[in-house]
Amino acid sequence: xxxxxxxxxxxxxxxxxxxxxxxxxxxxxxxxxxxxxxxxxxxxxxxxxxxxxxxxxxxxxxxxxxxxxxxxxxxxxxxxxxxxxxxxxxxxxxxxxxxxxxxxxxxxxxxxxxxxxxxxxxxxxxxxxxxx
Ligand SMILES: [Zn+2]
Numbered sequence: 127x128x129x130x131x132x133x134x135x136x137x138x139x140x141x142x143x144x145x146x147x148x149x150x151x152x153x154x155x156x157x158x159x160x161x162x163x164x165x166x167x168x169x170x171x172x173x174x175x176x177x178x179x180x181x182x183x184x185x186x187x188x189x190x191x192x193x194x195x196x197x198x199x200x201x202x203x204x205x206x207x208x209x210x211x212x213x214x215x216x217x218x219x220x221x222x223x224x225x226x227x228x229x230x231x232x233x234x235x236x237x238x239x240x241x242x243x244x245x246x247x248x249x250x251x252x253x254x255x256x257x258x
Contacts, residue, residue, distance in 0.1 A: 134165040134172045140180075143201055144211045146221050148184040149228040152243060156185040159193070159201060182220065191224050 140159045148155045162179045165172035180198040183190035193201065200216045211217040232240065 129168060130170070131166060131168050132170070133176075134167045135162065136165070136172070137162045141205075142185065142210070143182065143205060144217050146217070146224075148187060148189065149225065149232070149240060150189050151184060151186045152240070155187075157182055158185050159183075159198070160190075182224070189228065191227060193220075 138161050140161055142156045143159050144157050145154055146157055147153070148157075160181045160183060162181070163175050164177040166174040166176050180193040181190045182193055182201075197216075197220060201211055201220070204211045204214055204216055211220075229237065229240075
């Protein structure tokens with residue numbers, strides 16, 4: 127008997143988890159969590175999950191960051207009871223890391239532009255709030 131086995135890899139979107147600033151998109155965007163599973167397959171049927179990785183990614187540009195098991199567990203446990211992780215310490219911690227990683231890829235000139243843009247947005251937000 128010949129047993130055909132191989133490897134499969136599939137990615138799933140698990141859904142939106144929050145709204146946060148993306149330094150690549152330069153605006154507040156929805157972020158989603160996704161999972162990549164590697165399978166051992168027999169006769170082309172994915173049978174045994176071999177490896178699972180979770181990611182959080184920008185819903186607009188797709189910039190993605192791997193979540194540790196602990197980070198995913200924290201996000202997942204909030205999402206079981208709530209619509210989003212907005213206004214939680216889990217989100218604050220997560221986006222502190224994401225911000226550092228996104229900004230680490232930027233040049234000096236890009237950084238200056240980003241800071242100026244953020245200051246302008248903050249200023250416009252204050253003006254809008256004063257008007258209300
Ligand atoms: Zn983005």
